[in-house]
Amino acid sequence: MCEAKPKATVEVNLLGCIYGTEIATKHMRTDKGGKGGRIINMSSVAGTQDMAPIPTYSATKQGIRSFTISYSMQSQFQQVGIEYAVLLPGNVTTGLNRSLKSGDMFFLEHIMAMRDKLGVLTMGLERVVEAFLKLVTLEKMNGAMLEVTKDKFSFVKMEKAEIAVVVVVVVVVVVVVVVVVVVVVVVVVVVVKVVVVELVVVIVVVVVVVVVVVVVVVVVVVVVVSSKL
Numbered sequence: 001m002c003e004a005k006p007k008a009t010v011e012v013n014l015l016g017c018i019y020g021t022e023i024a025t026k027h028m029r030t031d032k033g034g035k036g037g038r039i040i041n042m043s044s045v046a047g048t049q050d051m052a053p054i055p056t057y058s059a060t061k062q063g064i065r066s067f068t069i070s071y072s073m074q075s076q077f078q079q080v081g082i083e084y085a086v087l088l089p090g091n092v093t094t095g096l097n098r099s100l101k102s103g104d105m106f107f108l109e110h111i112m113a114m115r116d117k118l119g120v121l122t123m124g125l126e127r128v129v130e131a132f133l134k135l136v137t138l139e140k141m142n143g144a145m146l147e148v149t150k151d152k153f154s155f156v157k158m159e160k161a162e163i164a165v166v167v168v169v170v171v172v173v174v175v176v177v178v179v180v181v182v183v184v185v186v187v188v189v190v191v192v193k194v195v196v197v198e199l200v201v202v203i204v205v206v207v208v209v210v211v212v213v214v215v216v217v218v219v220v221v222v223v224v225v226s227s228k229l
C-alpha cells in the first residue's frame with residue numbers, strides 16, 4: 001500500500017515519471033534524430049484534489065501534474081516537436097487500489113465529498129481509454145490536463161494568472177458602477193435640482209441597480225473561477 005512505503009511511492013510514482021519523461025524526451029526530440037510526438041503522464045484526481053487519506057500518493061500525483069505541465073511550458077521542447085499532457089482519472093478497480101479500505105469512514109467521507117465536486121469517481125477502464133484518446137487526438141495537446149470520472153471529462157486550468165484577470169475585471173466593474181452612481185446623484189442634485197422626494201427615488205433606483213450588477217458579477221466570477229479549479 002502506497003502510504004506504508006512513502007520513499008518507494010515517491011521513487012516509483014514521481015521519480016519514475018520524471019526519469020521516464022526525460023528519457024522519452026531525449027529519444028523523441030527532432031534535433032537529436034527523434035521523430036517528435038506526444039507524452040502523456042498518468043496523474044490522478046489526486047493530482048488536483050488534496051486526498052487526505054492518501055497524502056503520499058496525493059503528493060506524487062500533484063508532483064506528476066506539476067512536473068509535466070512545467071515541461072510543457074519550456075519552449076525548448078516545443079521547438080523539438082514534443083508535446084506534454086497529463087491524464088487525471090478517478091477510480092478504476094485494479095491491483096493498485098484493491099486494498100483501499102472502503103470500510104474506513106474517514107476515507108469514505110473524503111471520497112463522497114470529492115464525488116460531490118467531480119461526479120461519480122468509479123468507472124470502467126474503457127472510460128480512461130476514451131479520455132486518453134480524447135487527449136492524444138487534440139489538435140494542440142501541449143499543457144492539457146484532462147480529469148476524467150464516470151460523469152464527466154474536465155479540462156483543468158490552474159493558472160493563477162487567469163483567476164487574477166477575473167478578479168481585476170470584477171474590481172474594475174465595481175469601481176465603474178460606483179463612479180456612475182456618484183455622477184448620476186451629483187447631476188440630479190446639482191444640475192437638475194430635483195426635490196427631495198424625487199431624489200430619494202433616484203437614489204433607491206440607483207442602489208438597486210448597483211446591487212443587481214454586483215450580485216450578477218459575483219455570481220459570474222464564482223462560476224468562472226470554480227470551473228477553472
Ligand SMILES: NC(=O)c1ccc[n+]([C@@H]2O[C@H](COP(=O)([O-])OP(=O)(O)OC[C@H]3O[C@@H](n4cnc5c(N)ncnc54)[C@H](O)[C@@H]3O)[C@@H](O)[C@H]2O)c1
Nearest residue numbers: 012013042043044045088089090091092093094095096097
Ligand atoms: N486505478 C485507479 O483508480 C487509478 C486512478 C488514477 C490514476 N491511476 C494511475 O494509473 C497508473 C496505473 O495504475 P493501475 O491502477 O493500472 O495499477 P496496477 O496495479 O494495475 O498497475 C500498476 C503496474 O505498475 C507496475 N509497477 C509497480 N511498481 C513498479 C516498478 N517499480 N517498476 C516497474 N513497474 C512497476 C506493476 O507491476 C503494475 O503492472 C498508476 O500511475 C496509478 O497511480 C490509477
Ligand SMILES: CC/C=C\C[C@H](O)/C=C/C=C\C=C\C=C\[C@@H](O)[C@@H](O)C/C=C\CCC(=O)O
Nearest residue numbers: 002044057090091097100102111115120121122
Ligand atoms: C493508493 C491509491 C490508489 C488510487 C487512487 C486513485 O488515483 C484515485 C482514486 C480516487 C478515488 C477513489 C475512490 C475509491 C472508492 C472505492 O473505495 C469505493 O468503494 C468507495 C465508495 C463509493 C465510491 C463513490 C464513487 O465512486 O463516486
